[in-house]
Amino acid sequence: MTNAVLHVADVHKSFGGLHALSDIDLQVMEGTTHAIIGPNGAGKSTLLNVCIGRIPPDSGAVVFDGKVITGKRPHEINQMGIVRVFQTPEIFPDLTLLQNVMVPAFAKRDGAFTLNAFRGADRETEIRDEAEHWLADVGLAGYKDTLAASLSRGDKRRLELAMGLIQHPRLLLLDEPTAGMSRHDTNSTIDLLKKIKERGMTKVIIEHDMHVVFSLADRVTVLAQGRIIADGTPEEVRGSAVVQEAYLGGTHR
Amino acid sequence: MTALRNDLIYLVVFAVAVLAMPIWLAPFGAAYPDLMQKFAIYGIFAIGFNILFGMTGYLSFGHAAFLGVGSYAAVWSFKLLSMNVIPAIALAVLVSGLFAAAIGYISLRRSGIYFSILTLAFAQMSYNLAYSVFTPITNGETGLQLALNDPRVIDRALFADAPGIPRPNLFGIELGGYEAFYLCAVILILCFFVAMRIDRSPFGMMLKAIKSNQTRMAYTGFNTRPYTLSAFIISGIYAGIAGGLLAVTDPLAGAERMQWTASGEVVLMTILGGVGTLVGPVIGAVVIKYFENIFSAFHMAKLEDIFSFLPDGLESFVVSIVSPFVGEGWHLTLGIMFMLIVVFLPGGLMEGARRIRARFGGGRGTGSKAHSSNPAPAE
Numbered sequence A: 001m002t003n004a005v006l007h008v009a010d011v012h013k014s015f016g017g018l019h020a021l022s023d024i025d026l027q028v029m030e031g032t033t034h035a036i037i038g039p040n041g042a043g044k045s046t047l048l049n050v051c052i053g054r055i056p057p058d059s060g061a062v063v064f065d066g067k068v069i070t071g072k073r074p075h076e077i078n079q080m081g082i083v084r085v086f087q088t089p090e091i092f093p094d095l096t097l098l099q100n101v102m103v104p105a106f107a108k109r110d111g112a113f114t115l116n117a118f119r120g121a122d123r124e125t126e127i128r129d130e131a132e133h134w135l136a137d138v139g140l141a142g143y144k145d146t147l148a149a150s151l152s153r154g155d156k157r158r159l160e161l162a163m164g165l166i167q168h169p170r171l172l173l174l175d176e177p178t179a180g181m182s183r184h185d186t187n188s189t190i191d192l193l194k195k196i197k198e199r200g201m202t203k204v205i206i207e208h209d210m211h212v213v214f215s216l217a218d219r220v221t222v223l224a225q226g227r228i229i230a231d232g233t234p235e236e237v238r239g240s241a242v243v244q245e246a247y248l249g250g251t252h253r
Numbered sequence B: 001m002t003a004l005r006n007d008l009i010y011l012v013v014f015a016v017a018v019l020a021m022p023i024w025l026a027p028f029g030a031a032y033p034d035l036m037q038k039f040a041i042y043g044i045f046a047i048g049f050n051i052l053f054g055m056t057g058y059l060s061f062g063h064a065a066f067l068g069v070g071s072y073a074a075v076w077s078f079k080l081l082s083m084n085v086i087p088a089i090a091l092a093v094l095v096s097g098l099f100a101a102a103i104g105y106i107s108l109r110r111s112g113i114y115f116s117i118l119t120l121a122f123a124q125m126s127y128n129l130a131y132s133v134f135t136p137i138t139n140g141e142t143g144l145q146l147a148l149n150d151p152r153v154i155d156r157a158l159f160a161d162a163p164g165i166p167r168p169n170l171f172g173i174e175l176g177g178y179e180a181f182y183l184c185a186v187i188l189i190l191c192f193f194v195a196m197r198i199d200r201s202p203f204g205m206m207l208k209a210i211k212s213n214q215t216r217m218a219y220t221g222f223n224t225r226p227y228t229l230s231a232f233i234i235s236g237i238y239a240g241i242a243g244g245l246l247a248v249t250d251p252l253a254g255a256e257r258m259q260w261t262a263s264g265e266v267v268l269m270t271i272l273g274g275v276g277t278l279v280g281p282v283i284g285a286v287v288i289k290y291f292e293n294i295f296s297a298f299h300m301a302k303l304e305d306i307f308s309f310l311p312d313g314l315e316s317f318v319v320s321i322v323s324p325f326v327g328e329g330w331h332l333t334l335g336i337m338f339m340l341i342v343v344f345l346p347g348g349l350m351e352g353a354r355r356i357r358a359r360f361g362g363g364r365g366t367g368s369k370a371h372s373s374n375p376a377p378a379e
Helices: A044-051 A074-080 A097-110 A125-137 A153-165 A183-198 A210-216 A234-239 A241-248 B002-019 B033-056 B064-080 B085-107 B112-131 B153-158 B177-200 B202-212 B214-219 B224-249 B260-273 B280-293 B300-306 B312-325 B327-344 B348-359
Strands: A004-015 A018-029 A033-037 A059-064 A082-085 A171-175 A202-206 A219-224 A227-232
Touching (some): A004 A044, A004 A202, A018 A044, A018 A202, A033 A044, A044 A171, A074 A082, A074 B214, A097 A153, A153 A183, A183 A202, A202 A210, A210 A234, A219 A241, A227 A234, B002 B177, B033 B177, B033 B224, B064 B112, B112 B260, B177 B224, B202 B214, B214 B224, B260 B348, B327 B348
Parallel strands (some): A033 A202, A033 A219, A171 A202
Antiparallel strands (some): A219 A227
């Protein structure tokens, strides 16, 4: 039996009177792709924000690899091996694509801070080659010297994916990785994510596109109004009456 | 490694341009040592400022404090230790570095306008304290000067006393006009080289990434504070070296060097020349110091002389139009020029050079020899 890489234990979070997350208890198993779905405002992104230390939970804890990570700073959580790809692409617009991918590789190799001010960056052939490799994998090989600001939204997402993947994370958190992509790009992203899965990377993926969810996920958790309303294999969730209601019946109460 | 070779060419061109200042500045009437020293010193100041502002995007409005601290440290070294410039510069580096570490540690807890205000507050505090609480160190309004009975322990242990107040020297070479200029020029080239290495290093890449998207850096696994603090200290040290050199060329340190106008001036230099470029800040420093010293010296008689080829009525008309822009009015010219550049060339004079190069063939991205063209707008 595989063990849990990530355990979100009994997490609560409210903003003012709004219960963004309540009683969230969730385990992500080693090597799996775990999808989190749910209607808008269900608390999916808040959950990821709690996991990466962007938002502190009101109560409960997040345990990663047997260690409590709640209260740690974002860079510490990243250094432990959790990498997040954001919903609105978070890239370095003023750097070239190649530099965008090299920067996270330096974080992985050199840690949270190194004063490596005297060695030319272009002598770092290993890191550059790896960055070029990942750029090619996401289909951006031809643009390595262009500024990231000039990319389309879909291309920025692919760039950010490469930035996440080059860190070889223990756990990759993907927030709607295919939103804004064409069908063709969506399919190539799915292929890429499948390829990564074969290498045993654990992933949590938030997605609206059911095509993506059912092509990738081993397990699906459904959130609605800050609560887990269903959790199971894709087939189980697809057949669940509660889920049908949450999606089709809209928000009630 | 063509990038490496390009950098080497860039550095050599820069070094030649700096060392040849006495030749190519002569037609502009600026080839006298006092002014060229200022070009080099404020070039160092601006290069260092750009390491912070240009690379990390943190706009400090208090960098003159480090310039002042560097000057005081150097003069104290002259007074207590030796008239040799090496310990003076070393002490300036040490003291300004420590001072920058303390101010940076606190100011960098905030970013954007709050950071700028914090640095401004610290600099103004230093400026005012220099006139009050710290008068034993700064000698208040008189300024810190050399005196006949200074201890100069190292010098007195090694050499016999010469009559009169000694001048700063480099192992016995007295630093008069040209010697002092060449000392400043060599240090400027060294500082440029170091800035270039930082710019091309992974560390420099991280600084630029912080400027581009600081939040992303944290989620990429970087602790950004030590990066920004290192950049702050490095640029503080550059300012300290510049301050130390000011004391070398004229061993007198006054608190007016730390005033906010002096901090603002280095911001102008950097923006005028080109934020984030290597040579831009130096060009900005040269242009501003040129204006300050040459343009401000223009007076009516000289203007009438220049326009004497015009018919009488026209001459007095032109002179009366031009005269508010020179002499005491040189700030007006500088202000207009600054506005024009910010509006039409947000990348500074370096962007202008790049556009010109792009228009006339070539169009190579990395700027190399924009240097010799720089004083043209000043004429």
